[in-house]
Amino acid sequence: MTTSVPKTGVSVRRWFNGLEREQRSVVIAYLMILVLITLGTIFVTPNFASPTFLIQQLRQAAFLGIIAAGQMAVILTGSIDLSVSWTLNLAAVLATSVAGGQDSRILEGVVVGLGVGAMVGLVNGVGVAYLRVPSMVLTLGINVLLKGIIVVYNGSAPKFEQAPPFLSWLATQILGGIVPVVVLFWVIISVINYVILNRTTLGRKTYAVGNNEVATYLSGVRTPRVLIGAFILSGVMNALAGLLIAGNAGRSFNEMGEPFLLPAIAAVVVGGTSILGGSGKYLGTVAGVILIRLLDSALNIVQVPSAMRDITFGLVILAMLFLYGRAEKVRE
């Protein structure tokens, strides 16, 4: 990707055509963000483009962004992680009950929460890599199992739901009125993710596995480790999001993970990553998350009824996919 600033329309076109397919999707995604902001300013509210509004949006997007970072890694390997909602929930429930609402015990809570996420990821990864259970089915079953565990753990009444104050501070605070702390989390995670995917052997192997696991295996790569690594990342990201969401709401609560699975997958795909794995840029996922967040907000503000919101959401995803180009022609 060239870094020179395009001066005329012709050289912009040439630069764009010179990009690889993956990179083009990313550019389109960011363009769509601009389009959406423009449309939002015109049709929804003049505040749409204001810094305050956008920062708020980023803050809310961060939760989804953290989840999407993990989901992208899994999707890149050619799998999918459907255990998002209840991993998130379980981590939050365990963390809050272990911490007991006290800042002094917050560290234990965080460790337990993230640890649970890592364990879930490990189980998912081992099941997919060694038992060769299709990821869709395995993570689905794990998801239901985790829900069951929460129900049993909570018993007739939840153990302790309130989030420690520091966690709430982390989730809601905006430093200097400009940088929300969760966005900081998101940025750090994004940088790490970007480096891993683009600069490390693990990243290279991840793309390879997603493209052709057999050939990668025959090349001497330890493919199970790649798969397990991706799922552990996803599990930890889900758990982290759970902790932050609990902090944001002040407590962990039932079904808190419900609204995050489909938007996370949508964000990854809208960001240009192929659902089959093997291709996609992380920056695209970031764009996808922002897009989905802005769209959701726009529809919310206009007070569109839930029905229209769902319909629009679906239609927008389809539209974005059309823009990106499709699977290979059946004929060739």
Place this chain on the structure above:
Amino acid sequence: MSLATDAPAIEAREVNKHFGGTVALKNASFSCQPGSIHALIGENGAGKSTLIKIFSGVVAPDSGLLLINGQASTIHSPADAARQGIVPVFQELSLMPQLTVAQNIFIMNPPRNRLGLINSKALAQKTLQFFSELRFEHIDPNALVSELPLAQRQLVEIAKALSRNPRVLILDEGTSALSIHDVQLVFQVIRRLRDEGRSVIFISHRMSEVDQIADTLTIFRDGKDVGAFPMGSVRRDEMVQLMIGRKLEQVFPPKLKELPQQTVPVLEVQHLGWEHVLHDINFTMNKGEIVGLGGLDGQGQGELLFALFGLLRGLRGEICVDGQPKQISGPAAASNAGINLALIPEDRKTEGLILPMSVGDNTTLSTIDRIARFGLIDRKREQASIQRTIDRMQIKTPSSRLPARNLSGGNQQKLVIGKWLLTEAKIYLLHDPTRGIDVGTKQEIYQLMRQLANGGAGILFFSTELSELVGMCDRVLVLYEGQIFRELKEEEITEENIVSAALGLEYTNSAERTVSLSGTTHS
């Protein structure tokens, strides 16, 4: 049914086709008369497959004329081609594995009852009847295609094409897995088609088969036809010259006169067995040797390579590398510093390379950990490795960033080998590395193999081409029913010895033997 017209059954005139940056066909012309068996030969990348794909409706030409029975036509899709009487049998099998043989063959017109529902009994009947007409009786119509061995799958593939009543049957390497007996069966059917006035276009790398069956011959080179001849009117070396466009000097690099003295063989296999496929395999391989694996298809050669590379579970026996017994748990362990094996797999497109990934990424896949520090890839070292490989292997590509799928077959195979060269392996396991590759690249690969051996590597070379085994190998192990039936050394390595061992025959004086079992005629 004889066609009264004199027009060619199918003809292409000045056809052009390019894929991305590559020109596959350049003003190519081809014409096949009705009632003839027309062979189409040429190196890989010469354009034969593209021409066939155009004829079968899989791709459309950029320009040029297509004529069927003298009339200009367009072919939109395989269904359309079939409607116009053109039916291909491809190398990549076009069977649906989870359907039965009968369902595969008659998928377009299964017998139906009054309600429009498929009548399974009638379907099986129809299939059996069809098979007996073709004399292919030994295949169960209700067997799932996935349950059949490769040779039977190919026969079903051919039967399926024949069931569509082709005016022009195209066989693209459609006999590669068949036994000699089955090949003769197919040839009989082809001859009958010709006698009925239909046409057969026959693509094969096996000159012996082409000799036997073809009436006419067209040679393709670099996307264009370079000559069409009645069979028998052109000599073998003239043919080869036309195919590669330059004089062929020497086919195989010189072998070793004698092995350097060694105390410890680089590979030693004792009492190796696996399932019912491999039994009590014992052999050694020394540094600098090229050891060949011969035998008929499916005698365990591929499995032996897999076994050495750690792909098989429940292995019996012992494998020693450099004198040390080793447990090889998988490809990662096999390619590691302690054991240092490399496997060039059978199918470069799906097992050897990751086609959508760039040439560069493919090159460094096996050695990516070695050019990284703390997991971070050292870009400079990576580029250097890639460039070194491209140069050494002479891989033709405008850029290392292009996807590997853009490369020609020969270059793809060189890329696979180049990837493994970077690992500096001690032992190379080659599974039919030159299958489907043009003559020129084959030469390069032969040279490379000998270079590697001279540099101290041991090479286990499984090939389905007798001439290669004879020309390249210092020793040949012929497998028969999962065991090493014979080990041939030095002067013993002849095509006849390999073949007779492959058939499980004891060594006899072959001077009187007139029928050459490989079908090669000696000109």
Place this chain on the structure above:
Amino acid sequence: MTSANIATSLFPTRSPLRSFFRRNFRVVLVYVILLVLLSINIRLNERFFTPPVITSTFNQSMTLVFAGMAQTSVVVSGGIDLSVGPIISLANSLASAVFVDSAVGIIGTVVLVLAVGALCGCINGIIVVYGRLQPIIVTLATASVYSGLALFLRPRPGGFVPRPYGDLLTTRISTLVQPWFSEQSLANTVVDYIPASAVLLLIVLLFVWTPFRRSRLGLWVYGVGSNQGAAYMSGVDVNRTKIAAYAMSGIFAAIAGLFLTAQTLSGDATKGGVFTLQSIAVVVLGGTSLFGGSGGVAGTIAGACVLPVIRSILFFGRIDPLQQPLWEGLVILLAVAAGSTRTFTIKNRLDILR
């Protein structure tokens, strides 16, 4: 193909019966599991084998059975349908909005709902085929659209469902044929055990699934799922086939929605959602490969009955109701893991990956 190795070791010879077992190993397995669970159920609940309980069990499974059949149609063709749940919701919402209390009205509503289901399925198929997009993402998006439509029709639960319609589908055959059989006859007793929903299933199997499955188009669906490229090369109209598979899914989902309507006697735009993921689980339980080309509704039906039977076992075994979701999850996991035993029996590591 998935458990061929186990099956081959158990049923090595070539006789047709053995061949059947070998090829349909997973389906046979799920029926065995179902039988085992049923016998446990009977042991725990002596009243299990009585008409009311049988009918109730069938009724509880039926929506999922049809949802599973919907998913099966698409999975066999090599795709996946994440909009099954929303189409059920849509069917339910539409029915509750349109139903009137007259015979003609009922029939008209049923026809309309089925048509809408088929239309939704067709749309799915058309976008997948002509948009050349991956089914998982397309149906994810259309799921959202269909959910929205359901919400649009029924923003709040309610609506009208005629009582006779509900009774018809959830009752026992005996109450329907009362006029013809005397109370004491044997026939009446037998018929008392047959739930109307079972008859419905039979009718759907006979008149909807079988004509599709045994038609040439049905064969094409399996062919496309087995190897799309090969099907295309063979002359199969891949586009039409795929659209047909999705349309069938829409029809079955609509049937599921209609049954759900009969059960709940009301419309609720959110009730159908859970069926999407459950339908996938049920397809896998039933032994159908997610890669396509093999399997069928036989296994799916048994798989769909497993979950309610387990719930019943938990209830009568007096297991803490709080533990129910846990057991459900465990069952799905075990069933799925059981299908993966092939990885231990396969001796070629490469084959494990493929």
